[in-house]
Amino acid sequence: MSDGSSFYITTPIFYVNDVPHIGHAYTEVAADVLARWHRQSGEDAWLLTGTDEHGQKILRTATANGVTPKEWADRLVETAWKPLLKTVDIKNDDFIRTTDERHEVNAQKFLQHLFDAGHIYTGEYEGFYCVGCEEYKQPSDLIDGVGEYAGQQVCAIHSIPCELLHEKNYFFRMSTFGDQLLALYEENPNFVQPESARNEVISFVKQGLSDLSISRSSFDWGIKVPWDDSHVVYVWFDALLNYITAAGYGHDDEKFSRLWPATHVVGKDILRFHAVIWPAMLLAAGIEVPRQVFGHGWLLVGGEKMSKSKLTGIAPSQITDTFGSDAFRYYFMRAISFGQDGSFSWEDLSARYQSELANGFGNLASRVIAMIVRYCDGEIPVGGDFSEADELIRGTEKRVTDAATLAISHLAIHEAIAAIWELVDDLNGYITAQEPWALAKDPANRARLEAVLVTAVRGLGTLAVLLSPVVPQATAKLWTALGGTGLVTDQRIDRAWEWSGGPRVFPLEALFPRIEATVG
Numbered sequence: 269m270s271d272g273s274s275f276y277i278t279t280p281i282f283y284v285n286d287v288p289h290i291g292h293a294y295t296e297v298a299a300d301v302l303a304r305w306h307r308q309s310g311e312d313a314w315l316l317t318g319t320d321e322h323g324q325k326i327l328r329t330a331t332a333n334g335v336t337p338k339e340w341a342d343r344l345v346e347t348a349w350k351p352l353l354k355t356v357d358i359k360n361d362d363f364i365r366t367t368d369e370r371h372e373v374n375a376q377k378f379l380q381h382l383f384d385a386g387h388i389y390t391g392e393y394e395g396f397y398c399v400g401c402e403e404y405k406q407p408s409d410l411i412d413g414v415g416e417y418a419g420q421q422v423c424a425i426h427s428i429p430c431e432l433l434h435e436k437n438y439f440f441r442m443s444t445f446g447d448q449l450l451a452l453y454e455e456n457p458n459f460v461q462p463e464s465a466r467n468e469v470i471s472f473v474k475q476g477l478s479d480l481s482i483s484r485s486s487f488d489w490g491i492k493v494p495w496d497d498s499h500v501v502y503v504w505f506d507a508l509l510n511y512i513t514a515a516g517y518g519h520d521d522e523k524f525s526r527l528w529p530a531t532h533v534v535g536k537d538i539l540r541f542h543a544v545i546w547p548a549m550l551l552a553a554g555i556e557v558p559r560q561v562f563g564h565g566w567l568l569v570g571g572e573k574m575s576k577s578k579l580t581g582i583a584p585s586q587i588t589d590t591f592g593s594d595a596f597r598y599y600f601m602r603a604i605s606f607g608q609d610g611s612f613s614w615e616d617l618s619a620r621y622q623s624e625l626a627n628g629f630g631n632l633a634s635r636v637i638a639m640i641v642r643y644c645d646g647e648i649p650v651g652g653d654f655s656e657a658d659e660l661i662r663g664t665e666k667r668v669t670d671a672a673t674l675a676i677s678h679l680a681i682h683e684a685i686a687a688i689w690e691l692v693d694d695l696n697g698y699i700t701a702q703e704p705w706a707l708a709k710d711p712a713n714r715a716r717l718e719a720v721l722v723t724a725v726r727g728l729g730t731l732a733v734l735l736s737p738v739v740p741q742a743t744a745k746l747w748t749a750l751g752g753t754g755l756v757t758d759q760r761i762d763r764a765w766e767w768s769g770g771p772r773v774f775p776l777e778a779l780f781p782r783i784e785a786t787v788g
């Protein structure tokens with residue numbers, strides 16, 4: 269059993285034949301911000317991401333492109349999925365591919381274990397299968413087709429007709445785990461979050477669970493069923509196992525005990541796989557269920573869910589090429605309540621970039637550093653004549669640190685940033701009110717001037733530490749310019765106000781330069 273000492277967080281593993289859009293990057297950034305925050309809280313944080321490479325859809329795409337599925341996967345991993353992590357500045361600890369030997373071998377161990385324990389049987393299945401979803405659909409999941417598919421029933425997500433398949437398959441006795449799952453949701457309300465996601469999952473399970481077809485014999489691109497190599501493992505059953513095979517299941521007990529259980533961040537469209545099928549698989553295997561499954565909302569562009577199949581996909585690099593990765597990270601974490609649907613627009617992104625990042629935060633940093641250079645030859649004052657206004661800033665630093673820490677503990681990233689931004693706003697107001705440029709005109713006010721400048725510098729240092737998980741590049745530059753000791757990423761975020769800076773400031777280029785080009 270787990271010693272629970274780590275903060276292990278995962279993104280879904282992404283289908284290699286999709287091209288990364290901002291929805292994927294959004295999930296990656298959210299998990300990365302949480303991992304960075306926990307790392308900076310002194311925890312053993314571990315972020316896993318990766319790619320899902322098996323299944324009929326990938327086989328078909330590869331064949332259509334004249335390559336083997338493995339060649340196709342290799343190409344997409346190197347040209348699309350690993351570059352995405354760079355584009356949005358993800359600091360992952362591991363990257364698993366479902367074609368990795370460590371995954372395939374240990375996924376087979378898991379399956380054999382379930383088979384030996386009597387959780388798997390042979391059966392017949394007939395149903396409507398969506399190749400887009402890689403999933404059998406219930407009649408209630410289908411909608412009326414339009415255009416070329418008028419008169420047919422189509423997948424509600426992909427708008428394409430499903431195929432009627434009839435197969436001899438291996439089945440997982442998922443139906444026997446309904447009561448245990450309902451007890452789990454009841455006893456641990458945090459297991460599925462947010463509340464809307466939890467309610468949806470509970471009402472789904474209350475309708476009664478069917479057994480799950482977990483093998484396919486009509487194609488061979490997948491992990492072979494260990495006791496019958498004419499079948500490959502159903503791609504979702506295979507994919508979900510990445511969370512434990514990457515963490516050492518079956519091959520590194522010490523690592524597995526340290527890391528597991530994980531917090532899974534997923535889009536709400538794949539919530540049932542993670543909050544129903546996955547814990548049922550683990551219960552069957554006698555493995556602890558995940559710590560939490562958090563279903564975030566959809567990104568909407570013009571009112572439609574972002575996906576390539578709906579032709580609304582925007583490549584993350586379209587945004588980062590103009591605004592930079594920090595702005596991407598900040599915008600999506602700040603503008604959208606994590607867990608709810610949110611709309612993306614270029615206008616909103618531009619407006620927040622200018623008012624919040626460039627004017628609110630970036631200008632604050634430039635002005636304070638410029639004043640220390642001008643009035644103190646770059647040397648950070650050590651003391652001064654402190655007043656109640658300075659104490660209020662110190663109080664705000666502590667208050668927002670606690671508020672942000674609390675918000676992160678329930679994955680409310682947007683609330684954490686909003687709390688931190690109170691310090692940005694208060695510092696701007698403080699400088700306007702204290703008028704250090706006026707104090708500098710009279711040597712009699714020297715002690716007061718120094719108190720104001722050191723208060724402002726320390727406030728900036730606190731901001732650098734608190735914002736480091738969200739805007740890692742800007743805060744690293746700021747920390748260096750403030751003469752901060754070591755790396756900003758090594759500063760304890762839960763004590764962000766504990767300044768450990770050097771004697772002087774250094775030149776700082778604009779953290780968020782003005783963007784001239786029109787975009788969109």
Ligand SMILES: [Zn+2]
Pocket residue numbers: 398399400401402423424425426427
């Ligand atoms: Zn579909």
